[in-house]
Amino acid sequence: MPAGASTGLPLETDRLLLRPWRVSEAAIQRELWTERDPRVPARRRIDADGRPTVADFEEAISAAAVPSSTGLLAVELKADAAVVGYCGLVEGGPETEGEPELAYELLRRFWGLGYATEASWAVIDWARSSGHRRLWATVWAWNVESLRVLAKLGFAEVRSEQHPVHGTNRVTMKRL
Template sequence: MREAALKIENGAPRVMSTARLYGIRMSSLDFPDMWELNDDPSVAASISPTGVPLPEADQQRALERHIAHWEQHGFGLYVLHRVKDGAVIGYCGLISRLIDGEPETDVAYALKPAYWGHGYGTEAARKVVDVAFRSLHLPNVVCLVQPANKASRHVADKCGFQFEKHVDHAGLPHLFYRLHA
């Protein structure tokens, strides 16, 4: 099965960096920052299955799943910090998902609204794509975006992803993009 091929022997680097950002492998210490991000109604509108912030216990379980994902797959989400001041601005990384019954590696990202519109999402997503192709040697990655999320569609376009199809994910319609190595 293809899922076995996605188990990476050495895994992704624990830290990644760009000119303006650095990302550190997500850990349990990140819950306060992730709670702040995910509890924002503007963010939840695009990343929560219900469109509203999830209860604290659900967010804690989600963080635990993301931490376990690193252990299982050798890659996952990075908590993003600005280089100039260390501020936590969001997350970006790779998540293994079943989409339409097929295992895929999704480039996922979310930023705090104060950091929208500065190119940070594109910068982080490009670096994660680089990790996927250069460090993990994945043949391709995908990106799921809710149709109304124009900013995330713009990030996918700027990173070179190509629209492939419409899918349902987490009970919601999404645009499915793919980028080949």
């Protein structure tokens, strides 16, 4: 994003506010990690020593720059200001040709209420207004709920990649 350009944040939908994380919300980030499926790669789960800790998340939030056209935003319910998870764009790797990847994760008690889809539409609009031409999303084949969200958003599978431990990873893409 050009210097001095607006980030367009916060993002707003009928029910949600998407905004940068606050240090006081580090425990929510850690809770997301504790709820992760055991099939998620170990580097993305709480380890045997209990890391990352709430203090680790506090430090990461403090060090994070304000998102410009990438970044994971807290998803807050407008009705009661509860933070229910995150949604945003992360820098893509080789599997996404270096273009941004849509990422979202909600606390389990908020699954099935349409928040991931609603938040993702706001992020897709943010990406489009930031000049991105395509978005990618990678998801494990066993994560049926996320695959359903991506289908609603118009992502189409481009290819799949086999991982010896975690199974099939679906690589999807959406033109903006």
